[in-house]
Amino acid sequence: MPLRLLLVRSIALIFLATLALSSLLVFWRTYEKVETDMTAALAAGQRAVANATDESDGITQPSWRLEHIVANFNGDRNVRATLQRADNSQVRSLLPPPRHPVPPFLFKLLAGPPQTATVDLPPALKSAGTLRLETDARNDLAGLWDDAKNLLFLLAIFAGTCLLVLYFMLGRALRPLEELTHAFARIGNGDYRARVPIFAPLELAKLSAGFNEMAVRLSEMEHRNHRLHEQLETVQEEERIELARNLHDDVSPLLFSVDVDAMTIRELAQSKDYSAIVERSHAIRGAVAEMKRNVKAILGQLRPSGLHALGLASAVDNLISYWKTRRPEITFRIHMPDKSWGPRIDGALYSIIRESLNNAVKHSQPSLIEVSIEEAYESGFIVARIADDGCGFDANNASGGFGLIGMKERAALLGGALTIQNRRDKSGVAVAVRLPLPSEDEIEFVPEIAAQ
Template identity: 25%
Template structure:
């Protein structure tokens, strides 16, 4: 038997149903049996009275039927019918089957479908007045022969009963019994409600306590208001709340201790990270200063020596041109031209090396001019189209910021050339003075890469550390086949102290970058 509807009921409803269901079944059975018993009692009583009345009237009506004095019989039957409201009608039938007397009650409202019948018998006594020898019979004390008796049916008495009067009395009794049973049912219902409430109220209190515990209030102690399993449940909840409160305090203490340790470790790591960034920044400054120094030495000393060597080689060539012709003079002239060409090549290589170490245009024209020359160089020496868009006056940038921005752009364009296989690349320089930021953006239409799975390369590490050293941010967005977008934001005014936590960065790199 599937009782799924039972699952959604509360404990109170279940308790009420468990208590009231047997009572309702008993009440229904009692009411049905009482009604059936009353009706059966009415039927039995009517049948018994009908048979008795029919026999009694048949025994008393013999003389009137035989003599034909039916008026007295009618009066007798009429009085009987009027005095007894359970009689509907009485019929007296003669021997030929005709209705001799019919009396119908005026007070009876209904009649049974059948009647009760008794025969009217006439008894004839035959007495022999003569003896066997013809003499008059004189009875003696020893004569025990009974008279001869014969019976003859001369009619019938039919009594039809009316159950209305008896049913009304039995209905009154049934209503009294029904009222008493209904009172008992109501008392059982009240008892069931009281029992269910005595079970529901502690359970609701226990559920409310559990909800408070679930909400984080462990300092609740529900009173034990009843006994049995419910009382044990209330006591267990109280003990559990105490245990949870103690566990919560212990956990909070452990969390606080662990938090202090983590904060100390974090501060130590941040200090180490800040020191690392300061060191990187200092190393970059030293490298730039050393590059500048090397570039100056190459420009001032090496290039000057190369110019002097070229001039000396040209002088030798001029002297050889004035000397008398000869194989030796021709050889001297060729060596002079070779030395001149070699000096020029070395001078050009020195100039290129100087530009790589410290672009002169960066000191002469600032960041914009240096980046413009670099973009023009990549555009003319590669198969990828490079273009530059800039906004703002970059002449007021600090030397440190300009150098770092230049190196970041240089590394980004180098990655485009080496790994992107792009057809075009766009470089953007924006001086956002409202927010105090220098924004650099390089977008290409190359192969791209998966930022989630790609490993970090040296190039992006250097770019990131340069940006972090200036308290800036770097964000790399890319996906396979859709190119790469690198966005850098560098503050124009560097803070005095290194921040505890660097700006949020969304960055990914490839193993090649």
């Protein structure tokens, strides 16, 4: 049951008990009052008869006199006079009927037995009969009952009004609790935007302020959790992308070269050039060993091996030598300074050059591949270019591989950009990458892992 109704019901019960007690008290007082009134009325009646019979010495018609006395009681509200004549006939005075008679059961409860008195008549009147007075509480009780009814009615009105006012006041006083309950339910459902107004009573003001503070904290925590979750997802996503890129850049070229070597061995077998076959098989074993190292490095989230130890220019030289032995028909030209731009940029340039060479050999049947790296101090960029004179790039025939995506991502991660397009001067493709020149600090920074 709601607290409001519970309180109103308790107070209503108290009112009812008070009303019942008041009624009992009123009944008791009425009972006493009726008894007192009747005693007093009987005494007054007796006094009136005594007065009327005082000068009865010269009475010639005693019967008439007594009838006259009885007639005087007509209209008396509480006492009835009865004349019992010698011939057993009776003359009775008449009581006025009460305007609002009490119910018979109440009359029985409150009136009690009537009080009677036989008047001691003087000798001159005795011969005419006996005179008896008897109380009748009907009129007295009707008056008292009216008063009691009014009192009880007023009490009931007062109690009802009080309960009504109380009901509305409690409604107002308990509204903050209702709002708090509603707000708690929202919090329970995970809606941390729930807030309540600061209520006026001091205790409730503290409660509502405490609630709002709790909701703010919860919503901040939820926001933080959400952000952490997002960050975690982003980090995981970046790690996956990085892993895919490394796998592609470090393993795919070697697989490709193994494929090329295997095809060469088939040709060499036809020409029975066994020493060259042995040489190719050594190359395959070398590539496999390199792949093993790379896979190990990827698994351990290591940088591409060898680059830092050799330096970028030597690492690119090695790459070119590698392809020269496999594609002797292709001419390679390199133009780059023998310097380092720091591990991040060197690593990115190396990977981009390696994938571009790989793509040129794989897709374009070139006769010449040129690799150049220049520093443009005025614009603050390093510009690398890998160009071949092969069949050219057709975006519609793109294979859906990952090499280009990886190169572009590497450039973007360092704040640069990479483009691949067909050359204007002649046939073939040119890959151009622009990376911002690093600060001195970045160039000198040597990660621990690379130093091992």
